Amino acid sequence: MQAIPDFIDGLNRVTAKLIRWLALFMVLVQFAIVVGRYVFGVNSIAVQESVLYMHATLFMLGAGYTLLVDRHVRVDVFYAKASPATQRRIDIFGHLFLLLPSMVVLLYWSWPSVRNSWRILEGPISVGGIEAVFLLKTLIPAFCILIILQSLSLLARLVFWKTR
Template sequence: MERLAGRLNLINHSVGRLVRWLALIMVLVQFVVVLLRYVYGFSSIALNESVLYMHSALFMLGAGYTLLVDDHVRVDIFQAKASDRGKARIDVFGHIVLLFPSMLALLYWSWPSVRNAWAIYEGPLSVGGIPAVFLLKSLIPAFCVLLLIQSLACLLSKLAVLAGGRA
């Protein structure tokens, strides 16, 4: 189980290493947008939308990595004083009862919209914008799949802890 969890972790680790560069690129592009607007009086809708696209990709594709490195939001009401086995039980419950069903529901209910967006190659959000809303919508199933993969990896690790393995 631990070996499979490690292989699954590699997926989100690789994606996380790739998308983290979007943060830097996004800041640089936003700087260029502000510079062009306020210094040169030039504005570009596509350039503005590119920041939105990068921001969306950073958060949607980076969610699995955030779960991998355990930097996600956690409510520590029950976990604060729990033992390692108690924390593992709480995490197993969270993955099976909360995360898996919510990601599967989001994947199921968003798929028709994503499929339709690809069928018509849905265009820009605004006139003069980036003609790739279908790519933006594709981030939703990618988000779900990456979180499901990472959730499975975490679940396998926590089950190993409960079975007497290492944390």
């Protein structure tokens, strides 16, 4: 039974290992953009947009891992001083009534836009930009799915094994 949560955790760990290098690459590309523009007078809209694409990919696909390692934003007015049992109840409530419903709603409402974007293979954001907005929009459902899966994994651990 614990194999499913372990698989989901592993999926988000592998995803994080694959995308973590985007942070470094994004900084290097941004540095090259600045040097190119101010030193050599060269500019490329597509290269500038690539930083946006890398940033979006890093954060959208890395969110499930962030949830897994408990480094997400938490409003801990009550949580920090609560007992472990109360923290567990707060976590269960948060997953069931806040996180999962919001991800399902976001997935539901974003899907038509993503589907339409793929249907027309939506082009660049700016003239001369990357001709793949459909890929950028696909990050939204991918984000939702990774968060939903990780939330279910954490819920299973909280409910069945009483661990985090």
